[in-house]
């Protein structure tokens with residue numbers, strides 16, 4: 001597997017932000033970019049929201065990039081991100097080959113980390129690409145990459161096994177939710193992964209998983225026990241059956 005961090009320019013960031021126009025995650029856009037007026041955005045009728053957001057983001061990012069400084073910093077960061085990845089690539093391949101019980105040196109040779117101005121960092125399964133916020137450090141960028149690579153590998157193996165519809169790999173489907181849960185146990189079991197992920201100590205999956213209880217037991221603990229005692233395909237089957245059995249209880253605890 002290989003991953004390259006690139007800078008696709010400000011237009012890409014605007015499109016990336018636009019993916020979240022209707023999502024509560026927009027709050028982080030308002031946080032990082034106070035120029036985008038939350039009160040005004042909220043009050044706008046739906047048909048005007050898109051235009052306002054696109055115009056504001058385009059303006060703001062063009063201004064930021066015109067000064068040149070920020071983009072120069074991003075290009076410097078790309079060098080650091082890519083060096084840091086190369087430094088740990090073999091270790092990551094070894095860990096994931098073991099976790100997913102396949103030779104990962106032969107697959108995912110074209111992963112791309114797009115460095116963007118979008119603080120919400122989406123991933124795209126169809127292109128094995130993901131976004132990294134430009135203010136991140138090389139360690140942070142690697143942490144993001146590890147999280148996303150778990151998704152790419154997870155669904156690579158999952159698809160081969162279940163041969164189901166990829167639509168269900170996306171939010172709000174249960175298969176998507178399960179794929180977000182498993183990031184923690186997979187990372188937790190292997191210090192080759194957790195030690196190079198700066199997000200690990202401070203939660204490497206969604207916050208609400210860490211307080212979630214199912215049948216009065218912490219959900220992540222149950223999944224960790226399953227993951228460490230089963231092979232990967234058994235874990236996919238039994239872990240997902242557990243999510244299906246408790247779907248109501250799980251979804252009731254999502255804020």
Ligand SMILES: [Zn+2]
Nearest residue numbers: 147148151180
């Ligand atoms: Zn994720």
